[in-house]
Amino acid sequence: MQGNLPPEAQEKLEELQDLQQTAQQVAAQKQQAETELQESQTALDELDDIDEDSTMYREVGELLVKTEFDEAQDDLEEKVNSLEVRVETLEKQEERVQEQFEELQSELQQMLGGAGGAGPAGGPGAGGA
Amino acid sequence: MMGGGGGGGGGGQMQQVAQEIEQMEQEVEAIDEEIERLREKQTDIDEAIEAIETLDSGSTVQVPLGGDAYIRATIEDIDEVVVSLGGGYSAEREQDGAVSTLETKKETLDDHISDLQEEKAEVETEMEELEQQAQQMQQQQMQQMMQQQEQEDE
Numbered sequence: 001m002q003g004n005l006p007p008e009a010q011e012k013l014e015e016l017q018d019l020q021q022t023a024q025q026v027a028a029q030k031q032q033a034e035t036e037l038q039e040s041q042t043a044l045d046e047l048d049d050i051d052e053d054s055t056m057y058r059e060v061g062e063l064l065v066k067t068e069f070d071e072a073q074d075d076l077e078e079k080v081n082s083l084e085v086r087v088e089t090l091e092k093q094e095e096r097v098q099e100q101f102e103e104l105q106s107e108l109q110q111m112l113g114g115a116g117g118a119g120p121a122g123g124p125g126a127g128g129a
Numbered sequence: 130m131m132g133g134g135g136g137g138g139g140g141g142q143m144q145q146v147a148q149e150i151e152q153m154e155q156e157v158e159a160i161d162e163e164i165e166r167l168r169e170k171q172t173d174i175d176e177a178i179e180a181i182e183t184l185d186s187g188s189t190v191q192v193p194l195g196g197d198a199y200i201r202a203t204i205e206d207i208d209e210v211v212v213s214l215g216g217g218y219s220a221e222r223e224q225d226g227a228v229s230t231l232e233t234k235k236e237t238l239d240d241h242i243s244d245l246q247e248e249k250a251e252v253e254t255e256m257e258e259l260e261q262q263a264q265q266m267q268q269q270q271m272q273q274m275m276q277q278q279e280q281e282d283e
Contacts, residue, residue, distance in 0.1 A: 020152060035241070040216035042237050046230055047214070055221040057211060064211065064219055072218050079216055 012108045019104065023097045030090040037083040044076045143270070146263045153256040160249045167238050167245075174235050181210060181227050 047069070056072045057064035184190070186207045191199035210227035213219045215234070222230060 017148065020148070024152070036216075038237065038241065042233065043214040043216035043218055046220075046233060049226070049229070050220050050222070057219040057221075059213070059217045059219060067218075076216050076218065 006111070009108060009111045012104060012111065016101065016104050016108065019097060019101050023094070023101065026090060026094050026097060030087060030094060033083055033086045033090060037080065037087055040076055040079045040083060044073070044080060047073055047076070143263065143266050146259055146266065150256060150259050150263065153252050153259070156252050157249055157256070160245050160252070164242055164245050164249075167242050171235055171238050174231050174238075178228055178231050181207070181224060181231075 050069075052069045054069060056067050056069050058067040058072065058075075059065075184204055184207055186204055188204045188207075190202055190204060192202045193199055208223035209221055210224065211219050211221050212227045212230045214230065220230075
């Protein structure tokens with residue numbers, strides 16, 4: 001089908017496909033960061049129900065290494081903060097990709113003139129797990 | 130002649146829509162796989178809770194070594210259960226505390242599953258809209274081709 005398109009439009013369509021891939025990657029990274037954030041936040045909340053003199057362990061590969069309660073708490077707080085920043089950054093990146101996608105889409109639309117009739121399809125729509 | 134160009138444009142749009150539908154199908158598949166993975170985790174947690182509630186200090190258990198080999202062991206203290214809290218940390222908890230931690234983890238997984246199901250529903254709705262759009266485009270293309278044919282016949 002692509003053969004019927006003028007070369008510039010074909011180029012734009014390829015750019016659009018690349019953007020879709022980028023959007024998918026960003027969405028996957030964001031989802032992973034959100035999962036990690038949720039997990040770390042849950043762990044931090046769990047520490048409220050645990051005595052400070054409880055034996056704590058840090059998971060190092062398959063091993064459990066004894067650690068201090070305060071150390072675990074500080075580390076988890078730091079982790080939560082950095083993951084929040086990461087999720088925020090990825091959200092902004094996702095918005096940027098979405099804007100670029102819509103821009104490209106309208107350019108492609110103009111190139112094809114009133115050709116297709118129906119309006120453009122939705123954004124890159126990448127929320128995959 | 131202009132009509133021919135129009136057909137090409139429609140083809141480009143059709144291709145774009147078809148690709149998006151395919152991408153969304155992959156997305157739904159990925160979400161389903163993730164939901165399945167989380168449900169398996171929940172099953173594991175259920176089994177762990179059942180074990181902790183069933184066992185007592187002094188209970189004899191068979192510990193799996195891998196390769197379907199086991200070794201007999203005795204529970205020294207049921208109030209020294211090490212439970213993963215998430216985020217790379219574990220804590221030693223008494224019997225009830227361990228169960229409570231595991232229940233919390235299960236609830237977190239429930240929330241995650243609900244979020245994913247909502248996301249899946251959104252993607253499916255979007256997909257249906259796109260499929261309708263693709264059908265409309267196809268009909269329009271057919272009409273254009275028929276009109277073109279009629280014009281050429283005249």
